[in-house]
Amino acid sequence: MSSLIISPSILSADFATLADECKRIVELGADWLHIDVMDGHFVPNLTIGAPVVQSLRKHSKAFFDCHLMVTNPQQWIKDFAKAGADMFTFHLEAIVDPQQLSSSQAHPAVVEAAQQVRAAGMKAGVALKPDTLAELLLPYLQQGLLDMVLVLTVQPGFGGQMFMAEAVQKCAVLRQQFPQLLIEVDGGITAETAVAAAEAGANVFVAGSAIFGAAEPAQVMQQMRQAYAAAARQPAAVPA
Ligand SMILES: O=C(CO)[C@@H](O)[C@H](O)COP(=O)(O)O
Numbered sequence: 001m002s003s004l005i006i007s008p009s010i011l012s013a014d015f016a017t018l019a020d021e022c023k024r025i026v027e028l029g030a031d032w033l034h035i036d037v038m039d040g041h042f043v044p045n046l047t048i049g050a051p052v053v054q055s056l057r058k059h060s061k062a063f064f065d066c067h068l069m070v071t072n073p074q075q076w077i078k079d080f081a082k083a084g085a086d087m088f089t090f091h092l093e094a095i096v097d098p099q100q101l102s103s104s105q106a107h108p109a110v111v112e113a114a115q116q117v118r119a120a121g122m123k124a125g126v127a128l129k130p131d132t133l134a135e136l137l138l139p140y141l142q143q144g145l146l147d148m149v150l151v152l153t154v155q156p157g158f159g160g161q162m163f164m165a166e167a168v169q170k171c172a173v174l175r176q177q178f179p180q181l182l183i184e185v186d187g188g189i190t191a192e193t194a195v196a197a198a199e200a201g202a203n204v205f206v207a208g209s210a211i212f213g214a215a216e217p218a219q220v221m222q223q224m225r226q227a228y229a230a231a232a233r234q235p236a237a238v239p240a
């Protein structure tokens, strides 16, 4: 089992002091920084775009884990690469209606988007809303086109929502076939819910409110690492 990556979501940080918040959370033990990009169309919320990433890059050498909750994510690939993003994770549902996808054949638009992300010099991730099946990603994973899968454990759009436990089963399906894949869980992750996520095979934890909202963020991150280490001693439970 590979080591855990903790990626605090800056959506829960104080935007007025964002550079300082990023520095603080990395010094306290964060591995990556998760940057939630929302366009008010794919999701009913507006957050930040490439200019903010570019500004933050001047203050931080951290790995920028960008989660694009936007319609037509391809239009932002070059801007995010230029701004200094490291991971560009787009939603499968933002490229093609999942009803038109199959688990046995790759859709050219998804292939093209993943290839464009890598050609721009970033790692390519694909995110799944809670209702989208993990199996739909198999054709792209089998071709080695993706560096990470992000499993949403809430409906995308807002921080501070309740963890949807059933969504983590997707991690188990993917982990069984791809032992080295980065599998990120995002939404409602706390030191407690991290246990189920880790047992299912996730190895990248995003947490916004649980980390930035804590009096002792370092302690929360330490508890997450302990949950992960304990789960490493258990085999991932694959649903029947
Ligand atoms: O992508 C999203 C929400 O759409 C997340 O990254 C949230 O920002 C996580 O926040 P918490 O649920 O951990 O508070």
Ligand SMILES: [Fe+2]
Binding pocket: 009, 034, 035, 036, 067, 186, 206
């Ligand atoms: Fe996110």
